[in-house]
Amino acid sequence: MAQSALEKDLSDHLARWGLRRFTSDKEYFQWQHETLSSQELTNLHDRVEKKRKGSPADEIAFYDLTAHPHILPVLYSQRYDYYLAIGPLVAARIGEAQTILDFGCGPGILTTFYARQFPRAQVVGLDRSSASIAEAQKKANELNIHNVRFECVDVEAEPLTGAYECIVATHALVQSEQDQGLPSQSWRTFERAHDPLRQAEFERRTGTGGRLNRLIAAMPQAGRLIVFEKTRQLARRVPLQRAFSSRDLQLSEQPALIRYVLVEELSEDGPFYVLRKGEGSGPAWDEEPEPDAGLPFDRTHLKPDATDPDAPLYENHWPSAQQVWEELEDRQVIRETTRQEPDGRQMHVELGTAEGLVYVYCANTFDQRQLVMADPARSQIVNAYYDEIVAGDTRSNVAGV
Numbered sequence: 146m147a148q149s150a151l152e153k154d155l156s157d158h159l160a161r162w163g164l165r166r167f168t169s170d171k172e173y174f175q176w177q178h179e180t181l182s183s184q185e186l187t188n189l190h191d192r193v194e195k196k197r198k199g200s201p202a203d204e205i206a207f208y209d210l211t212a213h214p215h216i217l218p219v220l221y222s223q224r225y226d227y228y229l230a231i232g233p234l235v236a237a238r239i240g241e242a243q244t245i246l247d248f249g250c251g252p253g254i255l256t257t258f259y260a261r262q263f264p265r266a267q268v269v270g271l272d273r274s275s276a277s278i279a280e281a282q283k284k285a286n287e288l289n290i291h292n293v294r295f296e297c298v299d300v301e302a303e304p305l306t307g308a309y310e311c312i313v314a315t316h317a318l319v320q321s322e323q324d325q326g327l328p329s330q331s332w333r334t335f336e337r338a339h340d341p342l343r344q345a346e347f348e349r350r351t352g353t354g355g356r357l358n359r360l361i362a363a364m365p366q367a368g369r370l371i372v373f374e375k376t377r378q379l380a381r382r383v384p385l386q387r388a389f390s391s392r393d394l395q396l397s398e399q400p401a402l403i404r405y406v407l408v409e410e411l412s413e414d415g416p417f418y419v420l421r422k423g424e425g426s427g428p429a430w431d432e433e434p435e436p437d438a439g440l441p442f443d444r445t446h447l448k449p450d451a452t453d454p455d456a457p458l459y460e461n462h463w464p465s466a467q468q469v470w471e472e473l474e475d476r477q478v479i480r481e482t483t484r485q486e487p488d489g490r491q492m493h494v495e496l497g498t499a500e501g502l503v504y505v506y507c508a509n510t511f512d513q514r515q516l517v518m519a520d521p522a523r524s525q526i527v528n529a530y531y532d533e534i535v536a537g538d539t540r541s542n543v544a545g546v
Contacts, residue, residue: 149233151232151233151236151237151262152229152233154258154261154262155228155229155232155233155258156229158257158258158261159225159228159229159254161288162217162218162221162254162284163217163218164218164221164222164225164228164254165218165222165225166222166225166226167222167223167225167408168406168408168409169408169409170408170409173222173223173408176219176222177219180215180219181215181216181219185215185216188210189210189211189216189220192206192207192210193207195207197323201273201301204320205273205274208251208272208274208276208277209274209275209276209277210276211252211277212251212252212274212276212277212279212280213276213280214280217252217280221252221254223407223408224407226405226406226407227405227407227412228254228255229405230403230404230405231255231315231373231403231405231417232255232258232259234373234403234417235255235259235313235315235371236258236259236262236263238311238369238371238419239259239262239263239266239311240311240369242263242266242309242310242311242369243265243266243267243310244266244267244269244307244308244309244310244311245259245263245266245267245268245269245309245310245311245312245313246268246269246271246305246309246311246312246313246360246363247259247268247269247270247271247313248271248300248312248313248314248317248318248356248360249271249272249314249315249316249317249318250270250271250272250277250281250295251272251274251277251281252277252280252281252284253270253277253278253280253281253282253284253285253293253295255315256268256270256281256293256295257281257284257285257288257290257293259313260285260290260292260293261288261290263292264292265292266292267292267293268292268293268294269293269294269295269296269307269309270293270294270295270296271295271296271298271300271305272295272297272298273297273298273299273300274297275297278295278296278297281295282294282295300355300356300359300360301352301355301356304359304362305359305360305362305363307363308363308364308365308368309363309364309365309368310365310367310368310369311368311369311370311371312360312363312364312368312369312370312371313371314356314360314370314371314372314373314374315371315372315373315374316373316374316375317356318353318356318357318360318372318374318385319351319352319353319374319375319376319381319385320351320352320353321350321351321352322375324347324350324351324381325378325380325381325488325489325490325511326347326376326378326379326380326381326382326383326384326511327343327344327347327380327381327383327384328380328489328490328491328510328511329380329510329511329512330510331491331510332483332491332492332493332508332509332510333467333493333508335379335432335433335434335464335467335512336432337383337384337432339387344384344387344388344391347384347388348384348388353384353385353388354388357388357389357392358392361392361394361422364422366422366423367421367422368421368422369397369419369420369421370394370418370419370420370421371417371418371419371420372389372417372418372420373403373414373415373416373417373418374414374415375414376414376415376416377402377413377414377415377416377435378511378512379432379434379435379464379512380511380512382416382432383432386430386432389418389420390430393422393423394420394421394422395420395421395422395423395424395427396418396419396420396427396428396429396430397419397420397421397427398419398427398428399428400415400416400417400418400428400431401415401416401417402414402415402416402417402435403415403416403417434464434512435464437463437464437465438463439461439462439463439464439465439466439469440459440461441465441469442459442461442469442472442473442518444500444501444502447459447502447518449520457517457518457519457523458502458518458519458520459502459516459517459518460515460516460517460518461514461515461516462514462515463514464512464514465514466506466508466514466515466516467508467514469516470504470506470514470516473499473500473504474499474500475498475499475500476497476498476499477497477498477499478495478496478497479496479497479498480495480496480497480531481493481494481495481496481497482494482495482535486509490509490510490511491509491510492507492508492509492510493506493507493508493509494506494507494531494534494535495507496527496528496531498521499518501521502518502519502520502521503518503519503520503521503523503524503527504516504517504518504519504527505517505527505530505531505534507534517530
């Protein structure tokens with residue numbers, strides 16, 4: 146497929162930053178080891194481990210290190226396809242805005258792209274990594290981009306100054322990737338109770354509430370907020386959307402899930418939100434699971450896999466597995482376990498028979514669903530799989546049940 150004009154401009158822009166596109170982990174890591182010293186790689190690995198612990202100081206130290214001009218092209222080349230996916234989407238929605246804020250801009254790779262695309266607008270990049278801000282300003286000067294400036298500001302400690310007609314926050318608003326979000330009311334449902342205390346706790350844990358308040362305060366009434374976060378899981382998507390809604394932010398368009406690769410690893414993030422203040426006739430908030438690839442169950446069409454006789458007759462690892470399980474005829478429960486897990490989720494595991502088959506069904510309050518069905522002749526193996534799940538050993542390959 147031919148590149149759009151925006152994608153071509155962005156590819157040229159990324160080349161100016163020294164970024165390269167890789168489709169092979171082997172090629173990428175070979176380049177990484179050829180470019181960076183063993184000491185630099187050791188320092189990076191140490192910083193990554195400290196960053197994962199969640200300390201703001203360790204996170205800033207990590208981004209300060211990655212902003213080094215020798216390290217930056219190598220590290221940020223991993224995100225090449227992320228930039229190609231997000232940059233054109235944002236640029237296409239900036240419109241006539243004359244003041245643009247890129248919140249959490251890092252070293253300014255996309256910020257400088259937006260500034261080049263909209264030379265009549267005033268663009269500000271904001272980040273709390275001083276080294277990233279310094280490198281961003283240096284690169285903007287090298288590229289002769291004069292309508293952009295960069296500021297080192299921690300919005301959790303101080304308010305923003307000025308007003309911005311368009312604010313962009315991509316992978317910057319919800320800082321905790323490990324946070325599981327808001328559990329459903331029980332393992333039987335995907336619905337979340339409207340619990341103000343749990344919502345406030347999510348916003349506090351992830352820092353979303355404070356950051357969002359600062360950004361909204363810097364938006365005029367007709368302003369736009371563009372958000373893209375790692376909140377595809379329903380348990381994280383729902384509290385983020387409720388944070389928007391409770392602050393009088395409404396959708397300007399249908400949110401979109403975005404797919405891109407990090408070298409060889411497929412990433413499906415989002416949704417991609419375009420928001421505005423006040424009431425309107427835009428799309429309604431959706432708190433349902435997204436449409437999935439789970440197959441419907443039809444007893445009359447089940448056939449053993451000729452290439453793998455040990456494969457189950459039916460398996461579904463998607464939210465739709467719940468509906469299939471609910472609609473099974475003649476369902477008889479043989480054994481079941483419902484308990485609270487150490488991480489706070491409620492889990493239910495069930496072994497039974499239905500429609501002449503044996504099955505294992507597993508569900509929890511963080512939206513995971515799994516249904517596996519097999520011929521009765523394999524009931525011993527299905528029983529063993531049930532025991533493994535109950536014991537907490539989920540490493541078994543379900544396809545081998």
